[in-house]
Amino acid sequence: MNAANTKISDHLEELLNIGIALSAEKNHTKLLERILREALRITNADAGTLYLREHDYLTFKIIHNDTLGIYLGGQGEPNDLPPVPLNSANVSSWVALNKKSVNIPDVYNVDNFDFSGPKKYDAITGYRTCSMLVVPLENYEGEVIGVLQLLNAKNEKGKVIPFDPKLEKIVFSLASLAAVSLTNMQYVQEIDNLFHSFVQVMATAIDARTPYNANHTRNIARLAEKFAAYLDSLTSGPFSNVKFSENRTAQLVMAAWLHDIGKVAIPLSIMDKSTRLGDRVEYVKQRLDLVENRLIRSFLEKKIAGVADIKLEEEHREQLARLSKARQLIEKANNPTTFVDQDLFLELSELANWEPLPGVRLLTDDEFKFLCIPKGTLTDEERKIMESHVTIAQRMLEKIRFNNRYKDVPAWVLSHHELLDGTGYPRGLKAEEIPLEVRILTILDIYDALTASDRPYKKAMTPQAAFNILERMAEDGKLDILLVTAFKKSRIWEE
Numbered sequence: 001m002n003a004a005n006t007k008i009s010d011h012l013e014e015l016l017n018i019g020i021a022l023s024a025e026k027n028h029t030k031l032l033e034r035i036l037r038e039a040l041r042i043t044n045a046d047a048g049t050l051y052l053r054e055h056d057y058l059t060f061k062i063i064h065n066d067t068l069g070i071y072l073g074g075q076g077e078p079n080d081l082p083p084v085p086l087n088s089a090n091v092s093s094w095v096a097l098n099k100k101s102v103n104i105p106d107v108y109n110v111d112n113f114d115f116s117g118p119k120k121y122d123a124i125t126g127y128r129t130c131s132m133l134v135v136p137l138e139n140y141e142g143e144v145i146g147v148l149q150l151l152n153a154k155n156e157k158g159k160v161i162p163f164d165p166k167l168e169k170i171v172f173s174l175a176s177l178a179a180v181s182l183t184n185m186q187y188v189q190e191i192d193n194l195f196h197s198f199v200q201v202m203a204t205a206i207d208a209r210t211p212y213n214a215n216h217t218r219n220i221a222r223l224a225e226k227f228a229a230y231l232d233s234l235t236s237g238p239f240s241n242v243k244f245s246e247n248r249t250a251q252l253v254m255a256a257w258l259h260d261i262g263k264v265a266i267p268l269s270i271m272d273k274s275t276r277l278g279d280r281v282e283y284v285k286q287r288l289d290l291v292e293n294r295l296i297r298s299f300l301e302k303k304i305a306g307v308a309d310i311k312l313e314e315e316h317r318e319q320l321a322r323l324s325k326a327r328q329l330i331e332k333a334n335n336p337t338t339f340v341d342q343d344l345f346l347e348l349s350e351l352a353n354w355e356p357l358p359g360v361r362l363l364t365d366d367e368f369k370f371l372c373i374p375k376g377t378l379t380d381e382e383r384k385i386m387e388s389h390v391t392i393a394q395r396m397l398e399k400i401r402f403n404n405r406y407k408d409v410p411a412w413v414l415s416h417h418e419l420l421d422g423t424g425y426p427r428g429l430k431a432e433e434i435p436l437e438v439r440i441l442t443i444l445d446i447y448d449a450l451t452a453s454d455r456p457y458k459k460a461m462t463p464q465a466a467f468n469i470l471e472r473m474a475e476d477g478k479l480d481i482l483l484v485t486a487f488k489k490s491r492i493w494e495e
Contacts, residue, residue, distance in 0.1 A: 014042065028185055033074045035178040036062045039148055042174065043133065043167050046152040046160070051092060052182075053145055057083035058092055061146075068127055089114040092147045095134045099144055101172055104132040105162035128152075133163040135172050137179035145182060148175050192405075199257045206264050210271050216448055217260055223444045224256040225249060226492040238482045242436070247405055252437050255412040259441060262393030270386055273377045275334045276370045284330060284367060291356050292323055319356055326351050326362055333371040340374045348372055387425050390414055408437070416441040419478040439480045443487055446470060446479075451493075463493060 036050045047065035051058035060081045063072040073079040086093045091113040095102055107115045107129050118129045131153050137146035148171070153163045203217040228244040244252070263271065269278060277284060299316045302308040308316075332338055333348055340348075352368040355361055363371070373379055378386060390413070397410040415438045418424035420431040424442075450466035453459075461469075467488050474481035 028189075029074050031178075031181060031185065032061050035174070035182075036064060036148070039150055039171055039174055040064065042170055043150055043163060044154050045133070045150040045163075046154060048148070048150045049092075051084065051096075051147040051149070053086075053096060053147075054083065056086050058086065058096060058147055059083045065127070065151075067152075068125060091115075091132070091134050092149050095136050096144045096147050099136050099138055099142075101136065101168060102132070102134045103163050103165065103168050104134075106130050107132050128160075130160045131162045133168060133171060135168075135175045137175045137182065139179040139183040141183075143183075145179055145186075148178075196254075196257075199254065202261060202264075203257050206260060209264070210268060216452065217257060219448045219452075220259065220441070220444050221253050221256040223448070223492060224440065225253050226495060227440060227444065227487060227490060228252055230490040230492060231486065234486075237486075239486060248437075251406055251408055251412070252440065254406050255409045255416070255437065255441060256444070258393065258397065258409060258413050259416050259445065260389065260393075261396055261413070262389030262391070264396075265392045266386060266389050270378065270382050273382070275336060276373050276377050277330075277334050277367060278370070278377070280367060280370065281334060284363065287362060288323065288327055288330075291360060291362065292320065294357060295319055295323070322354075323356060326354075330363075330371065336375075336377045340372055345372055387417070390417055390426050408435075412438050412441060416445060418442070419473075420480065421477040423478065436483075439483055443470060443479055443483055446473070447487070447493070 032050055032052075036048050039045070040048050046067055047070075048062075049060060049064075050062040052061050053059075060073060060079050060083070062074045062076075063070060063079060063081075064076075065071075071077060072081075084090055084093055086097055088094050088097065091102055091104075094113065102113075104110055107113075107118060115129075121127065122129055129151055131151070133150045133153070135148045135150075136144045137148060138144050150163065150171070152160045153167075155161050203221075207215065207217050228249040231239050231242050232244040232249075234240050234242070272278075275281060295316065299308065299312070302312065329347055329351055333340060333344060338344070348363075348368060348371055352361065352363045352365075369379060394410060394414045397413060400410075402409055412435070414426070415429060415434060418427065418429040418434050418438065419442070420434060420439075422428045422430045447466050447470060450461045450469060451463060467484070470479060470484045470487075471481070473479045474484045
């Protein structure tokens, strides 16, 4: 009797240790495997199955049979068994519906449950299903989230025996602990999924503000996840010791989703500026048309009045020709692919000072300034506003209480425009201050910007042309040459 009590006491102590271990396990698959493994060990059972409830079905998650050497689900062989519908004929379903354990000494001597399936399986494999213990996994809300089914308890000599009722209580307690751990993990996953959904909604809304950014965030997130997996798979070379755990990858992907969140506060007139004048080009065209019409009308009025001589007619033709040349010059300078060199700047200066009509100039001071942008479409002031999206993102993300799983995300988002030589923004970080994840985001961000077909200020580049630029930037000390090379070798953009 004392020996039996001691054994039960030992099991209770084991149960406490198992409960601690279950609550500490963060991997869902490993948690399921441990639940079944501990139940098999405590009862010395030969086989077992762990089901999880999904709507009106019990789904096979882990199946283990020592005698037959079968291990399905989890980290074992793939499991493609159909789910079990919840009905009272099946013992596991009955347990799930009634929240009660069932302890059967011999399934061949029971007629209140349908055991035709196990008997048929026995006939095919030569196995003999005898004793069975089926226990519900009930969480603290009284919901059955799964079922634990154990087969063929064995004594110390390996003989199949019925399951000990005392051990049944231990297994029931184990199942309750398991249910709590699974439910907690499910809640954490649901919260994580909700957070991801919220982040993706925000990112989608930002991308949707402009047709020129429609797929950028999604592309970066996809490339980040694939590149992390590629780096993790390397067994030789400079990144052979770099490991991207599930958590590290999750942080990188989250940072990718959030990297442009600050653009929600950037004016669309800057975000969508496809030419140097932007929307102002229509006002300039209207002004040119108005000036041309007034010049023509003035000349015709003088001609009708009989005061238009040959000299005046020649001056009129020269003005119209100069106006036509002005149109061409403005169109040329407005194109973001045109580099405004010193000669073009002087031509624009002359044009800006010309008054084809008394007191009327073709360009305002601001329009002249826009047309003189040497490269691209943004003035220095506009570029500063555009670059402020990272500090805006920082202020936004400071309002979110990131847990330890995503603790580095705000810093990575803030730094994704930093360059190794210190010429990036907003803080001008140097190489030793820029972590691997940020270097990855920077490369992916530049690559997608170069190859995107929806940018307002340029045509899409081929991957090879984009890598030529990335490699040139790496040679100039701005990007990590080893990462650029690894990214090029990965070819993940083709997937």
